[in-house]
Amino acid sequence: MTESLLTIYQVIEQTGLARSTIYARMKEQNFPRPIGVGKRSKRWISTVIDHWVAEQIAASKTTT
Numbered sequence: 001m002t003e004s005l006l007t008i009y010q011v012i013e014q015t016g017l018a019r020s021t022i023y024a025r026m027k028e029q030n031f032p033r034p035i036g037v038g039k040r041s042k043r044w045i046s047t048v049i050d051h052w053v054a055e056q057i058a059a060s061k062t063t064t
Contacts, residue, residue, distance in 0.1 A: 002046075003045055003046055003047050004045075004046045005035075005037065005043035005044070006043060006044045006049060007043060008022070008034075008044075010044075011044050011049055014053065015049065015052075015053060017031075032044060032045075032048045032049060032052055
């Protein structure tokens with residue numbers, strides 16, 4: 001699996017979460033934090049987001 005860097009818009013599309021939900025979950029330490037790639041630019045590592053999504057799917061299967 002190749003790693004790439006995702007923008008907030010790509011993370012929103014991939015997770016289905018709203019921007020505010022992503023930041024709220026990051027504050028609660030329930031969502032991966034982005035890395036700094038510039039003075040004011042943040043990106044998420046694609047494989048980390050993929051893993052988080054897979055964890056959410058697995059957790060939903062164990063609770064239903």
